[in-house]
Amino acid sequence: MVLENLEEVNQRILSACKRAGRDPGEVTLVAVSKTKPASMIEEAYSAGIRDFGENKVQELCEKYEELSKDIRWHMIGHLQRNKVKQVIDKAVLIHSVDSLRLAEQIEEEAAKKALTVDILLEVNVAEEESKFGFRLDDTECAIRKIALFPHVRIKGLMTIAPFVENSEENRFVFKKLRQFYVDMQSKNIDNVNMNMLSMGMTGDYEVAIEEGATLVRVGTGIFGTRYKIGENEV
Numbered sequence: 357m358v359l360e361n362l363e364e365v366n367q368r369i370l371s372a373c374k375r376a377g378r379d380p381g382e383v384t385l386v387a388v389s390k391t392k393p394a395s396m397i398e399e400a401y402s403a404g405i406r407d408f409g410e411n412k413v414q415e416l417c418e419k420y421e422e423l424s425k426d427i428r429w430h431m432i433g434h435l436q437r438n439k440v441k442q443v444i445d446k447a448v449l450i451h452s453v454d455s456l457r458l459a460e461q462i463e464e465e466a467a468k469k470a471l472t473v474d475i476l477l478e479v480n481v482a483e484e485e486s487k488f489g490f491r492l493d494d495t496e497c498a499i500r501k502i503a504l505f506p507h508v509r510i511k512g513l514m515t516i517a518p519f520v521e522n523s524e525e526n527r528f529v530f531k532k533l534r535q536f537y538v539d540m541q542s543k544n545i546d547n548v549n550m551n552m553l554s555m556g557m558t559g560d561y562e563v564a565i566e567e568g569a570t571l572v573r574v575g576t577g578i579f580g581t582r583y584k585i586g587e588n589e590v
């Protein structure tokens with residue numbers, strides 16, 4: 357099932373690129389494997405997928421130990437400061453830096469390990485109460501502060517768009533983040549070289565690609581539905 361799903365997702369990515377006149381080489385599919393077993397990850401791996409996304413530090417660390425070392429693990433979920441030190445040497449990219457304090461913690465732990473950690477700033481474009489992330493209005497200020505941290509490298513921006521019935525409803529969210537991203541690129545802030553835009557999930561990745569996403573995070577579309585425990589989707 358994973359292989360068939362992947363084929364379909366890859367086709368849809370290609371079509372979206374074609375519609376937008378984009379080179380498919382600019383778009384990386386991050387297969388979101390949270391809650392899914394190693395066997396399913398291996399199936400996707402056998403089809404050539406190397407980028408996998410997890411939203412919990414413990415799960416990412418366990419899978420990191422268990423699975424192939426050439427997998428690129430992406431931390432995409434809200435990160436607690438006390439877990440930063442476990443994840444910074446395992447994830448290739450932290451998509452979900454949602455506060456200055458978290459960035460400071462990453463800087464501190466990265467300095468101890470003499471690492472440079474690549475991050476994206478998570479932006480709550482639609483200003484949903486329930487979501488983490490910087491308000492768009494506060495993001496430039498945060499970028500300018502974090503740009504001064506020697507062990508952290510801002511590679512771009514990430515957003516989680518609202519849950520909607522029709523993905524077209526999220527087009528303005530992606531457009532808005534992309535506009536801001538281009539604006540930031542043009543400001544040539546020292547030590548900031550933004551070339552990654554992480555946006556789009558199973559329900560809306562095609563629209564996100566049309567609007568400029570360079571990383572799409574697709575879980576359900578590849579691995580099928582996740583189970584829910586209580587109120588929290590796991």
Ligand SMILES: *Cc1c(COP(=O)(O)O)cnc(C)c1O
Nearest residue numbers: 388411432557558573574575576
């Ligand atoms: C779970 C998750 C995804 C994938 O969601 P799907 O709708 O299953 O594709 C993408 N991004 C983040 C941040 C997630 O937590």
